[in-house]
Amino acid sequence: EVAVEMPTQTRVFTVSNQKGGVGKTTTAVNLAAALAGVGARVLVIDLDPQGNASTALGVPHTADTPSVYDVLIDEFPLADIVQQSPESENLFCAPSTIHLAGAEIELVSQVAREHRLRTALDDYLASDDHRMDFVIIDCPPSLGLLTINAFTAASEVLIPIQCEYYALEGLSQLLGSVRMIQRHLNTGLHVSTIMLTMYDGRTRLAQQVAEEVRAHFPKEVLRTVIPRSVRVSEAPSFGQTVIAYDGQSAGAVAYREAAVEIIQRGTKEKES
Numbered sequence: 508e509v510a511v512e513m514p515t516q517t518r519v520f521t522v523s524n525q526k527g528g529v530g531k532t533t534t535a536v537n538l539a540a541a542l543a544g545v546g547a548r549v550l551v552i553d554l555d556p557q558g559n560a561s562t563a564l565g566v567p568h569t570a571d572t573p574s575v576y577d578v579l580i581d582e583f584p585l586a587d588i589v590q591q592s593p594e595s596e597n598l599f600c601a602p603s604t605i606h607l608a609g610a611e612i613e614l615v616s617q618v619a620r621e622h623r624l625r626t627a628l629d630d631y632l633a634s635d636d637h638r639m640d641f642v643i644i645d646c647p648p649s650l651g652l653l654t655i656n657a658f659t660a661a662s663e664v665l666i667p668i669q670c671e672y673y674a675l676e677g678l679s680q681l682l683g684s685v686r687m688i689q690r691h692l693n694t695g696l697h698v699s700t701i702m703l704t705m706y707d708g709r710t711r712l713a714q715q716v717a718e719e720v721r722a723h724f725p726k727e728v729l730r731t732v733i734p735r736s737v738r739v740s741e742a743p744s745f746g747q748t749v750i751a752y753d754g755q756s757a758g759a760v761a762y763r764e765a766a767v768e769i770i771q772r773g774t775k776e777k778e779s
């Protein structure tokens with residue numbers, strides 16, 4: 508067991524990459540479960556209408572489930588929709604439902620449309636009953652109003668990068684969006700963490716991509732790399748994270764190492 512020190516202030520991550528299928532949801536839920544496993548209290552906010560994060564955390568999210576949609580559009584308190592994941596008493600989820608697919612358009616005509624999530628989260632975290640060490644927001648694969656709500660609510664951006672061709676493609680657009688948010692909506696936002704995912708060390712290409720990303724972002728890229736692993740991809744169909752599904756698998760071990768690295772970096776950042 509590694510001794511880890513929890514953050515003194517809630518660290519709010521948004522897991523973003525406008526590319527689909529790069530491991531955003533997988534990273535959000537498995538990192539959250541790994542953090543909960545070392546004693547952190549963690550809330551996952553599922554902002555993707557697909558609801559894959561809610562599924563992986565074993566949380567019901569049928570059309571009649573109170574969800575992030577009700578928070579963003581009808582100003583429900585987050586406390587009314589947050590559920591505990593059956594995996595851990597430290598792990599919570601604000602589920603998404605299919606209604607969220609319409610929210611992107613419905614938000615356009617709303618007052619304070621970019622700040623809806625931030626306001627709801629600030630209210631939620633203000634209560635002692637809802638103390639969280641980490642909040643992890645799973646974003647849809649676009650840079651629309653749902654993702655902008657996540658950027659506005661977060662302090663840190665976590666970018667998962669798949670170690671394949673075109674890994675860096677689209678990244679400058681994402682970084683441009685982050686800069687725009689910093690200027691206009693959230694000065695506290697920064698890209699703190701880049702995580703290499705679905706890494707297959709047997710291929711020269713994966714090694715080259717990893718080297719290239721590390722050369723571009725020496726401070727941000729985690730030492731820990733998440734390997735491609737069948738156990739990781741199987742876990743959601745059992746309504747589980749890989750931490751619960753097969754805690755000894757390479758994927759579970761890697762996500763636990765990444766969790767510890769993220770906690771320790773936070774402590775260092777605070778000291779420097």
Ligand code: ADP
Nearest residue numbers: 527528529530531532533705734735736739740
């Ligand atoms: P995104 O949320 O960015 O669209 P997902 O997290 O849903 O991406 O991942 C896309 C697909 O890749 C899913 O089928 C998922 O199970 C699979 N996947 C993600 N990470 C891994 C991994 N480390 N090993 C194997 N499969 C993975």
Ligand code: MG
Nearest residue numbers: 531532555559
């Ligand atoms: Mg996803």
